[in-house]
Amino acid sequence: xxxxxxxxxxxxxxxxxxxxxxxxxxxxxxxxxxxxxxxxxxxxxxxxxxxxxxxxxxxxxxxxxxxxxxxxxxxxxxxxxxxxxxxxxxxxxxxxxxxxxxxxxxxxxxxxxxxxxxxxxxxxxxxxxxxxxxxxxxxxxxxxxxxxxxxxxxxxxxxxxxxxxxxxxxxxxxxxxxxxxxxxxxxxxxxxxxxxxxxxxxxxxxxxxxxxxxxxxxxxxxxxxxxxxxxxxxxxxxxxxxxxxxxxxxxxxxxxxxxxxxxxxxxxxxxxxxx
Amino acid sequence: xxxxxxxxxxxxxxxxxxxxxxxxxxxxxxxxxxxxxxxxxxxxxxxxxxxxxxxxxxxxxxxxxxxxxxxxxxxxxxxxxxxxxxxxxxxxxxxxxxxxxxxxxxxxxxxxxxxxxxxxxxxxxxxxxxxxxxxxxxxxxxxxxxxxxxxxxxxxxxxxxxxxxxxxxxxxxxxxxxxxxxxxxxxxxxxxxxxxxxxxxxxxxxxxxxxxxxxxxxxxxxxxxxxxxxxxxxxxxxxxxxxxxxxxxxxxxxxxxxxxxxxxxxxxxxxxxxx
Numbered sequence: 001x002x003x004x005x006x007x008x009x010x011x012x013x014x015x016x017x018x019x020x021x022x023x024x025x026x027x028x029x030x031x032x033x034x035x036x037x038x039x040x041x042x043x044x045x046x047x048x049x050x051x052x053x054x055x056x057x058x059x060x061x062x063x064x065x066x067x068x069x070x071x072x073x074x075x076x077x078x079x080x081x082x083x084x085x086x087x088x089x090x091x092x093x094x095x096x097x098x099x100x101x102x103x104x105x106x107x108x109x110x111x112x113x114x115x116x117x118x119x120x121x122x123x124x125x126x127x128x129x130x131x132x133x134x135x136x137x138x139x140x141x142x143x144x145x146x147x148x149x150x151x152x153x154x155x156x157x158x159x160x161x162x163x164x165x166x167x168x169x170x171x172x173x174x175x176x177x178x179x180x181x182x183x184x185x186x187x188x189x190x191x192x193x194x195x196x197x198x199x200x201x202x203x204x205x206x207x208x209x210x211x212x213x214x215x216x217x218x219x220x221x222x223x224x225x226x227x228x229x230x231x232x233x234x235x236x237x238x239x240x241x242x243x244x245x246x247x248x249x250x251x252x253x254x255x256x257x258x259x260x261x262x263x264x265x266x267x268x269x270x271x272x273x274x275x
Numbered sequence: 276x277x278x279x280x281x282x283x284x285x286x287x288x289x290x291x292x293x294x295x296x297x298x299x300x301x302x303x304x305x306x307x308x309x310x311x312x313x314x315x316x317x318x319x320x321x322x323x324x325x326x327x328x329x330x331x332x333x334x335x336x337x338x339x340x341x342x343x344x345x346x347x348x349x350x351x352x353x354x355x356x357x358x359x360x361x362x363x364x365x366x367x368x369x370x371x372x373x374x375x376x377x378x379x380x381x382x383x384x385x386x387x388x389x390x391x392x393x394x395x396x397x398x399x400x401x402x403x404x405x406x407x408x409x410x411x412x413x414x415x416x417x418x419x420x421x422x423x424x425x426x427x428x429x430x431x432x433x434x435x436x437x438x439x440x441x442x443x444x445x446x447x448x449x450x451x452x453x454x455x456x457x458x459x460x461x462x463x464x465x466x467x468x469x470x471x472x473x474x475x476x477x478x479x480x481x482x483x484x485x486x487x488x489x490x491x492x493x494x495x496x497x498x499x500x501x502x503x504x505x506x507x508x509x510x511x512x513x514x515x516x517x518x519x520x521x522x523x524x525x526x527x528x529x530x531x532x533x534x535x536x537x538x539x540x541x542x543x544x545x546x547x548x549x550x
Binding site for chain 1: 388390408410435437447450451452454455456457458459460461462463464465466467469470472473474475476477479480481482483484485486487488489490491492494495498499502505506508509510511512513515516517519520523524526528531532534535536537538539541542543544545546
């Protein structure tokens with residue numbers, strides 16, 4: 001099995017490490033220092049910046065940031081023999097899948113749900129996907145052989161596979177990941193002069209705002225790529241916040257308690273009361 | 276030194292435990308099972324439900340939930356000789372301080388910033404306040420002797436003291452604690468049917484929503500007691516969320532990246548890049 005991985009950041013290099021001994025890995029990255037390091041580390045057996053290096057592979061994994069996935073596919077496809085399976089690792093799926101499906105019939109989208117705060121090659125590890133969930137998003141047009149090859153990829157990395165339609169993926173991720181990030185980011189606009197009172201910041205503030213320190217470029221791309229779901233959830237959120245604002249303003253104690261109890265019950269049920 | 280503690284929950288009972296050997300503690304709680312347990316555990320030397328039990332004390336600590344603090348003060352004050360110092364442990368200060376100041380000239384408000392998920396007596400521990408911050412909120416009318424006695428109380432429990440005006444306390448806590456709780460609570464309204472996909476919930480979601488499982492009655496009282504600051508921060512937050520909504524909707528990439536970068540920088544600076 002020959003696999004080409006484009007983008008040797010945290011995700012791409014961790015895939016390469018996880019497949020060590022199972023496949024022959026070609027690593028493609030625009031940064032020569034990264035491919036050199038990956039070669040020295042034995043993480044890849046061949047490396048460089050040219051997409052043409054992917055031409056002899058059975059499977060191509062595009063592990064670049066969301067905003068560059070389609071463009072990367074467009075650059076590599078002219079070098080691939082018909083039949084070469086392509087997957088990606090992007091955190092949004094619908095627009096990516098639709099655009100690559102339109103130019104390559106052997107594409108199946110993936111989203112391994114794994115990450116660390118440090119996004120670079122140096123943070124990569126063979127065990128990153130062990131017991132993680134990887135969502136794959138085949139469509140009606142996807143060929144069974146391609147789906148099986150992508151399943152094999154992630155299973156070999158130690159992940160559990162969940163399959164769903166690309167739009168369903170984006171709708172769920174908007175709730176589970178994109179909105180929490182957006183709401184946490186925006187809360188920083190209230191922070192004002194609290195840096196004068198760092199000693200007062202407790203565990204609640206720390207945990208609630210942790211994801212507000214995430215990478216701005218990555219999240220710009222995710223919010224833009226999943227615009228429709230994110231916008232409609234912002235509207236839902238603002239409507240609910242407006243309602244609770246009114247309940248507080250008019251002093252409706254019982255109604256406020258009822259709302260808070262409903263929220264707390266949803267959270268507790270999700271984790272079966274393990275916080 | 277004789278101290279009466281009213282409310283033997285997590286905070287009150289932890290104060291009693293921390294002062295073991297330093298003071299003679301009378302415990303007052305409406306639940307007879309709790310005072311009995313505290314007596315058996317040697318956490319208090321005298322206990323019951325009657326506020327009159329506080330009459331011989333030098334210092335009275337009101338450690339009941341925010342919504343009951345003023346009422347509790349009104350009940351205990353008729354039993355106290357003039358000069359008895361009172362403090363409380365509420366998470367909001369301005370309205371509490373104004374209302375008790377008006378009926379008792381020996382009151383100084385406190386807010387020990389310590390807590391655990393389990394709010395009851397059984398979770399109490401002598402070390403709860405060790406190296407925690409305790410905010411005290413004296414006013415211009417506060418007597419030095421009363422301030423010193425309340426400082427002694429918290430220092431003896433192991434806490435570091437920060438003093439500020441009650442309204443300043445409420446303004447800061449609205450940013451640091453009340454808004455994060457409110458925003459996290461409200462985010463649960465978006466959760467929809469994600470309980471079908473528990474396996475997809477990652478660390479970001481878990482941490483962002485952890486405080487949404489907080490006690491509904493306690494938070495109802497806090498939001499109502501700090502209504503003015505909370506309402507004005509909700510307005511600020513909705514304005515900022517409306518702005519970012521518009522930036523996403525109209526596809527202004529660079530502007531979005533600029534906003535996210537500004538938020539991430541505030542968060543990183545607060546923790547000096549330790550997430």
